[in-house]
Amino acid sequence: MATTALHPAVPAYRSGLYEWITTTDHKKIGILYVVNSLLFFFLAGLLALGVRAELAQPKIQFFAPDVYNQLFTMHGTVMIFLFIIPILAGFANYVVPLQIGAPDMAFPRINALSFWMLPLGGILMFTGFFTGGAAAEGWTGYSPLAQRAYSGTGTDLWAVGLILIGTSSILGAVNFLTTIFKMRAPGLTMFRLPILVWTVLVTSVLVLMATPVFTSALIMLFIDRNYGGHFFDPATGGNAILWQNVFWFYSHPAVYVMVLPAMGMVSEILPVFSRKPLFGYKAFVFATAGIGALGFSVWAHHMFTTGSVFLPFFSLMTFLIAVPTGVKMFNWVATLFRGQLIFSTPMLFALGFLTMFLIGGINGAFSAAVPVDFALHDTYWVVAHLHYVLFGGSVFGMFAGLYYWFPKMTGRLLDETLGKIHFVLMFVGFNLTFFPMHMLGLMGMPRRVADYSAAAGWSELNLLATIGGFTIATSMLPFLWNVMISLRNGEPAGDDPWEANTLEWATSSPPPPYNFDHLPEIRSERPLFDLRHGRAGNHA
Amino acid sequence: MFRTTPTRLARVLALAGVAAAVTGCSVIDSFYPPKAATAQGHDIRNLYDIVFLIAAAIFFVVEGLIVYAVIRYRRHPTDTELPPQIHGNNLIEIIWTIIPTVIVAYLFVISWQTLNTVEATSPNPQVHVVAIARRFDWSFQYLGPDGQSLIRGPDGKAVSLPGTMVVPAGQTVHLSLHSPDVIHAFYVPQFLFKRDVVPGKENTFDFMVDATDAGQTFRGQCAELCGIGHQGMSFEVQAKTPTEFDAWLQQQITQAKATPAPAASGAPSPSGSPGASSVTASGPPSAQVTLDLTAKNVAFDKDSLEAPANQPFDIKFTNADQATQHNVDIHKDSPTGAVVFDGEVITGPDSRLYAVNPLPAGKYSFVCKVHPTTMIGTLTVR
Ligand code: HEM
Ligand SMILES: [Cu+2]
Numbered sequence: 050m051a052t053t054a055l056h057p058a059v060p061a062y063r064s065g066l067y068e069w070i071t072t073t074d075h076k077k078i079g080i081l082y083v084v085n086s087l088l089f090f091f092l093a094g095l096l097a098l099g100v101r102a103e104l105a106q107p108k109i110q111f112f113a114p115d116v117y118n119q120l121f122t123m124h125g126t127v128m129i130f131l132f133i134i135p136i137l138a139g140f141a142n143y144v145v146p147l148q149i150g151a152p153d154m155a156f157p158r159i160n161a162l163s164f165w166m167l168p169l170g171g172i173l174m175f176t177g178f179f180t181g182g183a184a185a186e187g188w189t190g191y192s193p194l195a196q197r198a199y200s201g202t203g204t205d206l207w208a209v210g211l212i213l214i215g216t217s218s219i220l221g222a223v224n225f226l227t228t229i230f231k232m233r234a235p236g237l238t239m240f241r242l243p244i245l246v247w248t249v250l251v252t253s254v255l256v257l258m259a260t261p262v263f264t265s266a267l268i269m270l271f272i273d274r275n276y277g278g279h280f281f282d283p284a285t286g287g288n289a290i291l292w293q294n295v296f297w298f299y300s301h302p303a304v305y306v307m308v309l310p311a312m313g314m315v316s317e318i319l320p321v322f323s324r325k326p327l328f329g330y331k332a333f334v335f336a337t338a339g340i341g342a343l344g345f346s347v348w349a350h351h352m353f354t355t356g357s358v359f360l361p362f363f364s365l366m367t368f369l370i371a372v373p374t375g376v377k378m379f380n381w382v383a384t385l386f387r388g389q390l391i392f393s394t395p396m397l398f399a400l401g402f403l404t405m406f407l408i409g410g411i412n413g414a415f416s417a418a419v420p421v422d423f424a425l426h427d428t429y430w431v432v433a434h435l436h437y438v439l440f441g442g443s444v445f446g447m448f449a450g451l452y453y454w455f456p457k458m459t460g461r462l463l464d465e466t467l468g469k470i471h472f473v474l475m476f477v478g479f480n481l482t483f484f485p486m487h488m489l490g491l492m493g494m495p496r497r498v499a500d501y502s503a504a505a506g507w508s509e510l511n512l513l514a515t516i517g518g519f520t521i522a523t524s525m526l527p528f529l530w531n532v533m534i535s536l537r538n539g540e541p542a543g544d545d546p547w548e549a550n551t552l553e554w555a556t557s558s559p560p561p562p563y564n565f566d567h568l569p570e571i572r573s574e575r576p577l578f579d580l581r582h583g584r585a586g587n588h589a
Numbered sequence: 590m591f592r593t594t595p596t597r598l599a600r601v602l603a604l605a606g607v608a609a610a611v612t613g614c615s616v617i618d619s620f621y622p623p624k625a626a627t628a629q630g631h632d633i634r635n636l637y638d639i640v641f642l643i644a645a646a647i648f649f650v651v652e653g654l655i656v657y658a659v660i661r662y663r664r665h666p667t668d669t670e671l672p673p674q675i676h677g678n679n680l681i682e683i684i685w686t687i688i689p690t691v692i693v694a695y696l697f698v699i700s701w702q703t704l705n706t707v708e709a710t711s712p713n714p715q716v717h718v719v720a721i722a723r724r725f726d727w728s729f730q731y732l733g734p735d736g737q738s739l740i741r742g743p744d745g746k747a748v749s750l751p752g753t754m755v756v757p758a759g760q761t762v763h764l765s766l767h768s769p770d771v772i773h774a775f776y777v778p779q780f781l782f783k784r785d786v787v788p789g790k791e792n793t794f795d796f797m798v799d800a801t802d803a804g805q806t807f808r809g810q811c812a813e814l815c816g817i818g819h820q821g822m823s824f825e826v827q828a829k830t831p832t833e834f835d836a837w838l839q840q841q842i843t844q845a846k847a848t849p850a851p852a853a854s855g856a857p858s859p860s861g862s863p864g865a866s867s868v869t870a871s872g873p874p875s876a877q878v879t880l881d882l883t884a885k886n887v888a889f890d891k892d893s894l895e896a897p898a899n900q901p902f903d904i905k906f907t908n909a910d911q912a913t914q915h916n917v918d919i920h921k922d923s924p925t926g927a928v929v930f931d932g933e934v935i936t937g938p939d940s941r942l943y944a945v946n947p948l949p950a951g952k953y954s955f956v957c958k959v960h961p962t963t964m965i966g967t968l969t970v971r
Pocket of ligand 1: 126188189522
C-alpha cells in the first residue's frame with residue numbers, strides 16, 4: 050500500500066487563515082481542536098510549574114496564597130475543560146468519520162460552532178487574571194466559598210466560560226452520536242466498529258446525560274452570585290451540599306469522558322504494534338458500556354467526608370466499577386502476549402498508559418474503602434491519584450494517539466529518536482512528580498495549600514516533586530522541536546505507515562476533502578488487515 | 590538483550606541490596622499512614638493494611654505481566670510470519686471478570702465493617718466538645734450533659750478557647766462541628782480521620798484517644814479549601830489523663846468567670862461583641878501622626894509600630910484580602926491584655942482611618958481580633 054489512489058490533497062492544508070476560521074471540514078476542525086488544546090495544555094502546565102515552584106520549599110517564595118489559589122484553580126480547570134476533554138474530542142473529530150468511512154461529521158456547521166466556543170470560553174476565564182484575580186476556589190468551585198461574599202469577578206468569568214464549554218460539549222456529543230449511528234459505511238456493523246468509535250459513542254452518551262446538569266448548576270451559581278438566588282448558600286437558606294451533588298453528578302462521569310477515548314486510542318494502537326487483533330473485542334465493548342452505566346452511580350465517593358452521603362451504596366458501586374476497568378486491563382495485557390511487539394513511539398506511550406493507569410486504578414481503590422478515604426481525602430494522596438489517572442492515563446494515551454495519527458494528519462512521520470527522548474523524560478518526570486505525593490498525603494499534607502511548616506517533614510518529597518515537574522516541562526522541548534522539524538522535513542508517511550487495521554489508513558495522508566474515493570470491503574473489525582492478508586489471515 | 594556481565598550484575602545487585610537495607614525500613618514505612626492515636630484510627634489502619642497488601646499484590650502481578658510481555662514478545666528481525674491471530678477466549682474473560690469481582694466484594698465487606706465501628710457513637714460520651722471552624726482559625730467549646738457550655742464569662746456568655754482542643758485520653762469524646770462561614774474540614778493526620786465542617790449543618794463523630802497517648806499533642810489542620818488563609822488554619826489536640834483533664838477544665842471554668850472576656854477572641858460570631866474597649870473609634874480630630882498598616886494574606890505587613898505618648902494618633906488600615914474580615918485592636922502589654930482600642934472590622938478590599946485616643950507610654954500589642962492567634966504585632970508608645 051505504498052501508492053495511493055488519490056494525490057495527497059496537500060493544497061487544501063496550505064490555504065489561508067480565512068479557510069481555517071470558516072472551515073467545516075471535520076479534519077481541519079479536529080486539528081484546530083488539537084492545536085487549541087495543546088496551547089491551553091502549555092498554559093495550564095506553566096500554572097502547574099508556578100504551583101510546584103512555590104511548594105519546592107516551605108515558606109512563601111513566589112506566590113502568596115491569593116495568587117497561589119488562582120494558580121491551582123486555573124491549572125485544574127484548564128487542564129480538564131480546555132485540554133484533556135477537548136483534545137480527545139479533537140482526535141475523535143478527526144478520526145471517527147474516517148474510521149467509519151464517512152465523508153464528514155453529520156452536522157459540519159454545528160461542529161465548527163462547538164469548536165469556536167472553546168477558545169472563547171478559555172479566554173473569558175483567563176481574563177479573570179486582569180479583573181482583580183481569576184477564580185480561586187479550586188476546580189470544584191465549592192459553595193459558599195464560590196459565593197459573592199468570598200470571591201470576586203474571576204468566579205463569574207469562570208462560570209460563564211464553563212457554561213460555554215459545556216454547551217460546546219453537548220453539541221459535540223449530539224454530533225458524534227448522529228454520525229456514528231447514521232453514517233457508517235456499508236458493512237460496518239456495530240460489532241465491527243473500531244474500539245475508539247465505541248468509546249466515543251459511550252463518552253457522548255455520558256456527556257449528553259451529565260453535562261446539562263453541570264451547565265444548569267453553573268447557571269444557578271451565577272444567579273446566586275449576581276441576582277440574589279439562594280440555591281447553594283446556607284447563609285440565605287440554600288444548601289452547600291446540593292452544589293457538590295450536582296457538581297459531581299457531572300464531574301465523575303466526566304472522568305470517564307477524559308479516560309474512555311484515551312482507552313479507545315490505546316486499544317487501537319496496542320494491536321497494531323503487537324501485530325495481533327485486540328484480545329476480547331466484545332468484552333471491551335461491554336466493559337466500556339458497563340463503565341458508562343456504573344459511572345452515574347459513584348459520584349458521591351467524592352463526598353464521603355461531608356456527612357451527607359449514604360456511604361455503603363457509593364462504596365459498593367465504586368468498588369464495582371473497578372471490575373470492568375480491570376477486565377480491560379487484562380485484555381490489553383493479553384493482546385501483548387504472544388505478539389511481535391514493535392516499540393515505536395506510539396507503542397511506548399501506549400505502554401506508558403498501561404503501566405501508569407494501572408497505578409491510578411489501584412490507588413483509587415483505597416478511596417473506595419470509605420474509612421481509608423477518611424484518612425486520604427483532600428490530601429496529596431488524591432492529587433497523586435488524579436494525576437495517575439488523568440496524566441498517567443489520559444495524557445500518555447493522548448500522546449500515543451498524537452504520534453500515531455500525526456502522519457495521517459500531516460502526511461509526515463515524526464522523528465523516532467526525539468519521540469523516544471520525549472517519552473523517557475516524560476515518564477521519569479511524571480513518576481518523580483507524582484509518586485512522592487502518595488507519601489505526602491499519607492503523612493497528612495492537605496492539597497491546595499500554598500505553604501507548609503518546615504517542621505512537618507514534607508520538604509524533601511516536595512522538592513523531589515518540583516524537580517519532577519520541571520522534568521516534565523523539559524520533555525516538551527524535544528516534542529515541540531520534533532513537530533517543527535517533522536512538519537517541514539519529516540519522512541513522507543504514505544497511506545499506511547504502521548500496517549494498521551482501520552479505514553483511516555485506506556486513504557491518503559492527509560486525506561482529501563470528503564475522505565475517500567473508494568472504500569475497501571468491510572468484513573471484520575480490521576478491514577485493512579483483511580486487505581493486506583486476506584480473510585485467511587484473520588483466522589490463522 | 591540484558592548483556593551485562595555476571596560480575597557487574599552482581600555488583601549492582603549488591604549495591605541495591607545495601608541501599609535497600611539501609612533505607613528499606615523508612616521506605617516501607619512511608620507507604621503507611623502515621624501511627625494511629627485513636628481507637629477508630631487503629632481500625633482504619635488495620636483496614637488500610639489489608640487494602641495495601643491486596644493493592645501491592647495486584648500491582649506486582651499486572652505490572653510484572655506487562656514487563657514480561659514487553660521483554661519476551663519483542664519483535665525479532667527473523668519474525669516475518671504473523672504471530673497467531675488470537676481474538677479472545679470466553680472462558681478467560683469470565684474468569685478474569687469473576688476474580689476481581691470477588692476481590693472487590695471482599696474489600697467492600699471489610700470496609701463496611703470498619704465503617705460501622707468507626708462511625709459508631711456512644712450513647713453517653715464522657716466529653717462533648719464543639720469545634721468552631723471559621724475563616725481562618727479554630728476554637729473549641731466544652732459542653733456539659735445539658736448541652737450547654739461549661740465555660741462562661743462573667744456575663745454568662747459561652748467562651749470558646751482558641752487554637753487547642755484538650756481531651757481526656759482513654760475516654761470517648763463526642764465532637765460537633767460548626768462553621769459560621771464556608772466549608773472547612775477537621776483533620777488530624779494521626780486520627781487517620783477527617784470530617785467536613787459544613788455551614789448550615791451539624792456533623793458529629795466520636796473518638797477516643799489511646800490512654801497511652803496522654804501527654805501527647807497532635808497536629809490538626811483544615812483540609813477543605815476555605816480561602817487565602819487556608820494553609821495556616823491549624824490547631825492542636827492535647828491529650829491529658831482524665832484527672833488532669835478534669836482539673837484543667839475546672840481551672841478554665843473559674844478563670845473564665847473571673848476575667849472579662851478578652852474582646853471576642855475566638856468567639857463564634859465573626860463580628861464579635863462590641864468589646865470591652867475603653868476608648869472608642871471615633872476619637873478626637875487633631876491627630877498629628879498617621880501610622881500605615883496593611884493586612885494581606887491574613888498577615889500584617891509590619892510586626893512592630895511606634896506611636897507618640899499622650900497624644901492622639903491615626904492608623905491608616907488597609908485590608909487587602911478579598912472578602913476577608915480584619916481589624917486592628919490594641920491591647921495593653923501582651924496580645925491578650927486589656928483592650929485599649931477596638932477598631933471596626935472591615936471586609937477587604939477596603940480601608941479605614943482609625944483615630945486612636947492618647948495612650949500613656951508603654952508596651953502594647955496590636956491584634957486582628959478575627960485572627961487573634963496569627964495576626965499580631967507590637968506597638969511601642971513613647
Ligand atoms: C505538567 C504536569 C503537571 C504538574 C506538575 C501538575 C501539578 C499539580 C499540582 C502540584 C497540583 C496540586 C495543587 C494543590 O493542590 O495545591 C495539581 C492539581 C491538579 N491538577 Fe495537575 N499537574 C500537571 C498536569 C496535570 C494534567 C495533565 C491534568 C489533567 C489532565 C491535571 C489536573 C489537575 C487537577 C484537576 C488538579 C486539582 C486542582 C484543584 O485542586 O482544584 N494536572 N496539579
Ligand atoms: Cu479552612
